[in-house]
Amino acid sequence: MGGWVLGVIGGSGLYEIEGLANRRWVKADSPWGEPSDELLTGEIGDLKLVFLPRHGRGHRISPTEVNSRANIDVLKRAGCTDILSVSAVGSLREEYAPGDFALVDQYIDRTFARPKSFFGTGLVAHVSMADPTCPRLSGLAAAAGRAAGQTVAEAATLVVMEGPQFSTRAESELYRSWGADLIGMTAMPEAKLAREAELPYATLAMVTDYDCWREETAAVEVSAVMEVMAANADGARATIVRLAEALQDERPASPIDTCLDYAVVTSPSAWDPARLAKLDAIGARRFKDA
Numbered sequence: 001m002g003g004w005v006l007g008v009i010g011g012s013g014l015y016e017i018e019g020l021a022n023r024r025w026v027k028a029d030s031p032w033g034e035p036s037d038e039l040l041t042g043e044i045g046d047l048k049l050v051f052l053p054r055h056g057r058g059h060r061i062s063p064t065e066v067n068s069r070a071n072i073d074v075l076k077r078a079g080c081t082d083i084l085s086v087s088a089v090g091s092l093r094e095e096y097a098p099g100d101f102a103l104v105d106q107y108i109d110r111t112f113a114r115p116k117s118f119f120g121t122g123l124v125a126h127v128s129m130a131d132p133t134c135p136r137l138s139g140l141a142a143a144a145g146r147a148a149g150q151t152v153a154e155a156a157t158l159v160v161m162e163g164p165q166f167s168t169r170a171e172s173e174l175y176r177s178w179g180a181d182l183i184g185m186t187a188m189p190e191a192k193l194a195r196e197a198e199l200p201y202a203t204l205a206m207v208t209d210y211d212c213w214r215e216e217t218a219a220v221e222v223s224a225v226m227e228v229m230a231a232n233a234d235g236a237r238a239t240i241v242r243l244a245e246a247l248q249d250e251r252p253a254s255p256i257d258t259c260l261d262y263a264v265v266t267s268p269s270a271w272d273p274a275r276l277a278k279l280d281a282i283g284a285r286r287f288k289d290a
């Protein structure tokens, strides 16, 4: 096994990270279209880190228009072994307060206007999403957040809505009645695509608001989200540095590294060469003999 290569997808308010040695913005191409921006590559100690701002520098791209297939593809091409995804989220529970961090272990995917798979006609695959995040990476990220002085919850359930408008009060109450803890707009289909790419994935959620269900608090506005994110960006960066410091050694294998072995259902004789060609990075391990 080689070392860790950490991909970090930055969300609202996190458009770059400082403190990287040999830091360089590099253009990355993908057969899945345009990624959100160039990749910022660099090192923290022995760890290679690859950062991509999800909405692009200047926050140009809306949640629906984020090309998550291209983003995951270029991170895979850049050699990432694992992905930490950072997101600003609303809280659906009293106990998750603005300023808190949380690691997500379940998602409820309510998005409907985004391509959600690298697979399809000519090469059909069904990966398991029963446990959508990597417990090892999530645990390390939670410890890193605490070491950086943050309050960090674990095992949160995140609703991912289409947006870009925020929820109605009835929707907010509905998601609460489903047992969801947090709400955002971008972790899906990112988490599904990371799994198809055999990349262990974790969501570091940064709570920015109480959405619109809490009577004593004003309904969420984007200015409030960005204000809390500005106050928390240093905490997010410190968490990433602490996580990087914990990933200096060899990377042990994960079952996610080989999950496509159990997922592909199309007979090899029916594989579509055009789709196979687009899967040259995502499926490099699985389809190396094709």
Ligand SMILES: CSC[C@H]1O[C@H](OP(=O)(O)O)[C@H](O)[C@@H]1O
Pocket: 010, 011, 012, 013, 054, 055, 062, 063, 086, 087, 088, 089, 163, 184, 185, 186, 187, 222, 225, 226
């Ligand atoms: C800027 S408020 C709504 C916006 O913030 C979150 O973005 P991200 O997940 O990339 O941090 C949310 O998902 C929306 O895209």
Ligand SMILES: Nc1ncnc2[nH]cnc12
Pocket: 088, 089, 090, 091, 161, 166, 167, 183, 184, 185, 208, 209, 210, 211, 212, 220, 225
């Ligand atoms: N209340 C909210 N709903 C959806 N996405 C968000 N991102 C930050 N706060 C949010």
